[in-house]
Amino acid sequence: MTPRGFDYSSYPQISGELFRAVQERGLFEDGKRFVDAELLASPDLVYERYLADRNEPAFDIHSFVDDHFRVPDPVAADPDLDPSRTMEAHVDALWDPLTREFGGDAALAKSDGGAEVDGPVGTNDSIGTNDSIGTNDSVEANGSFGAQSVREPRSTLVPLPNPHVVPGGRFRETYYWDSYFTIEGLAASDQLDLAAGMVENYVSLIDRFGFVPLGNRVYYDSRSQLPLFYRMLRVLERERGFEAVAPHVEALEAEYGFWMHGRDHLDASGGPRSHLRTVALPDGTVVNRYWDDRARPRPESYREDRALATAVPVEERPQLFRDVRAACESGWDFSSRWLTDGDDLASIRTTEIAPIDLNAVLFGAESALAEWLDRTDGCDGGDGGDGSDAAARYANAADRRRTAIESYFWDEDRGFYVDYCWTDEEPVDRLTLAGVVPLFTGAADPDRADAVAERLREDFLCPGGLVTTLSESGEQWDAPNGWAPLQWMAVEGLRRYDRDDLADEIADRWLELNRTAFEETGRMAEKYDVRSASIAANNGEYPLQYGFGWTNGIVAALSDST
Template sequence: MAQRDGVFPDSKTLVDCVPAVDPGEIHDRFEREEIGSDLERFVHENFIIPEDPVTEVDASVASMEWYIDGLWDDLIRDPVGTRDGETIIPLPNRSVIPGGRFRESYYWDSYFVAEGLAVTDRIDLLDELAENFASLIDRFGFIPNGNRLYYTTRSNPPLYHRLLDLLAHRRGPEEVLEYLPALEREYGFWMDGADGLERGEAHRRVVGLEEGVLNRYWDDDARPRVESYREDVELAERADRGSESVYRDVRAACESGWDFSSRWFDGEGIETIRTTDIVPVDLNAFLYGMERSLAGWHEYDGDDERAADYRERAAERRRLVDRYCWDAEREFYFDYAWTDGERTDSRSLAAAVPLFTGMATQKQADAITETLEERFLRSGGLVTSLRYSGEQWDAPNGWAPLQWMAIVGLAGYGHEQLAQEIAGRWLDLNREVFDETGRMLEKYDVTGGRDEGGAGGGGEYPLQFGFGWTNGVALALPEFLY
């Protein structure tokens, strides 16, 4: 009722509230009282409303780097407990939140945050993040999208192996071997149902194609998201198909991190979302990276047989991605619509992820580099896609994690000049927006860039500030490139 009536402008606020008294007592009060149109009063009297962290400073007295380093104290959270009726998931160690409406830690955000933490010598936090993820895998069998109970039916782009690689680089490879069982269990989560899967069939996150098995994004629930209940119900009412499939595809897009983007659409608007029909090139590149990491860790640990198995899995995945996602004529990676039996026509920065994970050949990387420079490069960095859909993971927006992966990938294939150009434009935009506003943004408009203020837009919630992964990438890029 409170979600449909819009008690809060942002639906997520309600499910992040903490009961002020015993939840049973709140239920009894609700049954006894005639709430009527006074629902907002009832909620405010019976729940503790969450507050957003303060993330704005006077930019005239602070450099961007100084601000980011000091902001960690506002974004780092002590070990999380829970109160009765609260949606937060307990964690054994400290974590880092993105900021704004995102008051809990998030899976793939945490990796990009970790890159910045490492630069500022907060290596102890890398250990704690790795332990938190291992704890979540132990309890849930995977790492949830975010540190809330309502996120426990889906994950996020699988980057735990990159966090462990970063930790190994800073601490030494022997420091991450204790996490190898957790990483293997996470891999099992993504590959659940792959054995014996027939072609043309799909099970959870695996899809049986004519020549083998690749992965898709999925959510084990097919109901409206409780954190965006009103938005999902209204969307399903506009769509011309069953509401359960709409809810599932919306949730699957949230697992992808690209919530939302025209790359998931079968038409002009979000009403045509079909995420579960898509074999995404970036997801399969991430899993290729996980397989390569698992091979490397097993080899280091002396288990040559397991190492060889994961190397074979990675080689097979690379072959299948080339078969289904690489377009030799257009010389670009595209997502594959497995239900249609053809590639989509959506060009996006997902095509840079195979460079980030080392899955592309040199020839493929050279072609991708040319396209990125000619079609994606703007005054403030790389644009997310070439389509203006009104969704936040499309033009004109640029996002820190996509800049980072593209830059690291380009440099890894010898294209340092373009990598430095992208980094310079992105950091200049970050700095100029900070100098004007005293804030680091969740996303930026990279097309008009500085002349238009640089603030990103679109999507189902207002622009957020803080911001964890923007901060991490802003600190990590100079060290990586220079």
């Protein structure tokens, strides 16, 4: 299933002459502040006033924005918490300040029962339907994106039915893959109702849009993130039993269909090798890649993308924009993992890579669907058969993907799982911590899992935990940085394959780093420098952020499990 996008012209914050003027003049150091702003009047009225006033000698764009938008503060204020608290008590006390309701905007009303909402309007803006790149995207019309009762949009937030935890800092909305790690922490903190409500939010997004957007903002309408919805359901199953999961299996099937949409267009024997998020390997097996349905600068990083594009010829810029957006869908924005030249972001080629983590996670989703559909009486698997027929199909799909992972994504010389470049028909010659995800989802061969463990100990283990990659590119998803979600997937994956010794060592080092940094700063950070065991991890597109949802979640989950 491929959703339509929003009509960006309804949102002066993310499209049109006013948007470009604000971003190109650099009114805000962080361009995300403007795309997150709330209109103080109707979009049509704001446009009308801007067009009427902009050529007047006394026109001042700063004053115009101040008069017509409520712009969020540069960084959300730190909550007023007791400085004498331990790290664990601090994390527990942060759940409430980081929780938002109904999209996180005070102007948003309830979105049920046909009530009016300051939310997005489903329209017919565009998405790409093939691998050809143009300056305008084409439309594949098979459903409305955001069909709901709304009045004119004032905010770029997409309303959600239940309270939810946001990361913090500049990230004022929910994020897909962040939320799984946050939910693990909520479960460990006896906040199960909040965790279950967040799962229901993602069910609502799938029901409305056919997939989970990267975040609940209009400008994230064309990309998702690492599809960890099935892992959220695993948390519910663990804490509340299969009865809590059964109503949501259909939503998981729908999300899986989004990732597999396009596979019928593939032909490994001479026809198209890729379509949307699907790729045909040389033997005909279908695997997946990251993608974005738009080939243009990101509204939230408009200046940065435009500046980057000056490094390539004009005709190559749409593909550059798509590869940048696809890297954002991966969550690893940015990393040498996606670059042909590890030090040059303009060499990005995300859509040419079949990532090991994405395919290992989809193996996990296929395995979960096979298990749960087999247990769901009367479920037809979405095509008229019975639940057992659907379960068998997903089990077969999981087997095929596991075989592909072992055949194409394994580096025998270095004993590690790696990405696969489908355009070059060879594994990518870079080791990254994404190689632990087959252990996390159970896709790894046991002997190879042991080899991965040894490689982690030899090359990735640092004083503060596991380093993200072995390259120092200056990008934030590279050395010397470490990230909470990767520590969690490594620890859980190693435990799954009975390598508790190394898992415990990683968890202890990561928790000690978090604790030391907290005692020095009173804060929890988005990422850390694991080589120097400090909080001073500041590479990337934006300054270091504090809060921080997934860091807090993994501190709580690791503390509960060690």
